[in-house]
Amino acid sequence: MPRRKILANSDIAELLAIESESAKMPAKKALRSASRRAFMWPEEAADLLRQGRSLTELQSVGPYIGNLIRRWLEDPPAIPPRPAIRKQFLTITEAEAALSRKPDWLPSVRGDLQMHTTWSDGDASIADMAEAAVARRYEYIAITDHTKGLKIAGGINEEQLRQQAREIDEVNDGFRHKGLTVLRSAELNINPSGQEDMEADALAELDLVLGCFHSSLRTKEDQTPRYLAALRNPHIHILGHPRGRVYNYRLGLSADWPRVFDEAANLDKAVEIDGYPDRQDLNVDLLKIAKRSGCRISLGTDSHGKEQLRFMEYSAAAALIAGIPRDRILNFLSREELLNWATGVRENKLRAA
Numbered sequence: 083m084p085r086r087k088i089l090a091n092s093d094i095a096e097l098l099a100i101e102s103e104s105a106k107m108p109a110k111k112a113l114r115s116a117s118r119r120a121f122m123w124p125e126e127a128a129d130l131l132r133q134g135r136s137l138t139e140l141q142s143v144g145p146y147i148g149n150l151i152r153r154w155l156e157d158p159p160a161i162p163p164r165p166a167i168r169k170q171f172l173t174i175t176e177a178e179a180a181l182s183r184k185p186d187w188l189p190s191v192r193g194d195l196q197m198h199t200t201w202s203d204g205d206a207s208i209a210d211m212a213e214a215a216v217a218r219r220y221e222y223i224a225i226t227d228h229t230k231g232l233k234i235a236g237g238i239n240e241e242q243l244r245q246q247a248r249e250i251d252e253v254n255d256g257f258r259h260k261g262l263t264v265l266r267s268a269e270l271n272i273n274p275s276g277q278e279d280m281e282a283d284a285l286a287e288l289d290l291v292l293g294c295f296h297s298s299l300r301t302k303e304d305q306t307p308r309y310l311a312a313l314r315n316p317h318i319h320i321l322g323h324p325r326g327r328v329y330n331y332r333l334g335l336s337a338d339w340p341r342v343f344d345e346a347a348n349l350d351k352a353v354e355i356d357g358y359p360d361r362q363d364l365n366v367d368l369l370k371i372a373k374r375s376g377c378r379i380s381l382g383t384d385s386h387g388k389e390q391l392r393f394m395e396y397s398a399a400a401a402l403i404a405g406i407p408r409d410r411i412l413n414f415l416s417r418e419e420l421l422n423w424a425t426g427v428r429e430n431k432l433r434a435a
């Protein structure tokens with residue numbers, strides 16, 4: 083008898099997404115949300131069932147969805163190939179399995195380079211995020227609140243960015259003895275021409291700048307020029323969530339990726355692995371292309387609260403699976419090395435100008 087396939091959480095996520103397509107509200111919404119959540123379930127649903135536990139222990143799983151999953155686990159249906167909008171997302175159990183094969187990888191991460199606070203759309207203060215970072219034994223974190231062009235996310239202006247600097251100084255005074263430095267940064271909103279929405283003086287005061295696109299993310303045309311323009315923007319060190327994809331919602335942009343990553347390598351800039359579970363952007367296939375270009379890679383959780391710092395597992399696992407060498411990963415640098423790199427990137431640009 084052929085051995086029966088055991089469904090992984092990623093398979094269940096796909097089945098839930100397919101089921102949602104023909105379901106009516108409110109089941110449709112519940113199925114979609116369970117499909118997203120499946121990537122964060124801390125255990126395999128199949129293990130729960132085997133242990134005689136209730137599937138409703140899993141987040142976003144009530145009795146109705148629990149029954150569906152149990153039926154699928156007992157009699158696994160065929161799963162059609164995933165559509166691109168749901169391809170290459172790791173579940174946390176897959177990420178942990180990959181990390182466990184190289185136990186010194188995740189502990190080598192010395193900091194997190196993307197997170198939000200109550201200054202924009204996060205729900206924790208800078209001090210709260212710093213405390214959570216100390217618990218993870220980090221040496222540094224970058225506070226990357228949104229900038230003023232992104233009103234919907236509570237983007238802050240130059241004046242607020244300077245007020246925030248004073249708060250960061252105070253937090254740093256309190257945390258120095260715990261070995262943590264809070265870095266000044268921002269998730270700089272850039273338009274499709276690669277231009278920033280903040281004044282140069284304010285950006286020059288930051289330790290490093292993450293630049294991100296938030297508009298025209300559904301266009302199907304090749305977007306290579308916008309990436310090249312963003313990388314050449316002298317204010318930007320890291321290109322954040324480069325594709326702009328969101329699980330089962332938005333495919334993200336396309337470009338001539340070898341050219342984009344080659345340009346990042348030429349300028350010694352970084353592209354990000356945003357670890358937010360339904361972003362996971364860049365994904366493993368693109369990271370393999372980035373690896374060939376040799377550009378720098380930044381790991382950022384895009385946390386909007388303390389608990390989300392654990393999304394570093396997704397970023398670190400993607401880098402590991404793609405085979406990114408240690409010396410290309412910004413987060414493996416010491417604080418000193420990281421700041422030297424950031425200064426160097428700015429000086430290179432001045433020289434080129």
Ligand SMILES: [Zn+2]
Nearest residue numbers: 269294296323
């Ligand atoms: Zn963003």
